[in-house]
Amino acid sequence: xxxxxxxxxxxxxxxxxxxxxxxxxxxxxxxxxxxxxxxxxxxxxxxxxxxxxxxxxxxxxxxxxxxxxxxxxxxxxxx
Numbered sequence: 001x002x003x004x005x006x007x008x009x010x011x012x013x014x015x016x017x018x019x020x021x022x023x024x025x026x027x028x029x030x031x032x033x034x035x036x037x038x039x040x041x042x043x044x045x046x047x048x049x050x051x052x053x054x055x056x057x058x059x060x061x062x063x064x065x066x067x068x069x070x071x072x073x074x075x076x077x078x079x
Contacts, residue, residue, distance in 0.1 A: 005017070006018035006021075010060045010064060011063050011064050011066075011067035012064075012067060013067050013070075013071075023039060026039075042070070044063075044066075047059065050062060
């Protein structure tokens with residue numbers, strides 16, 4: 001149940017609440033350690049057109065593929 005509260009059901013990526021918590025913790029840690037912090041934000045412009053053209057199920061499948069590709073290039077626990 002906790003996983004569902006903090007992750008997008010379709011992509012498995014952290015949702016906005018989880019993302020906010022992770023970023024706050026990372027900022028605090030970076031301040032304490034003096035390390036740098038990077039945040040990757042991906043925005044799919046006009047994605048509504050995709051949903052309108054191939055439907056929400058098709059759009060969800062595309063989002064899942066994008067999420068999996070992002071996770072492939074990030075160390076475990078980073079995403």
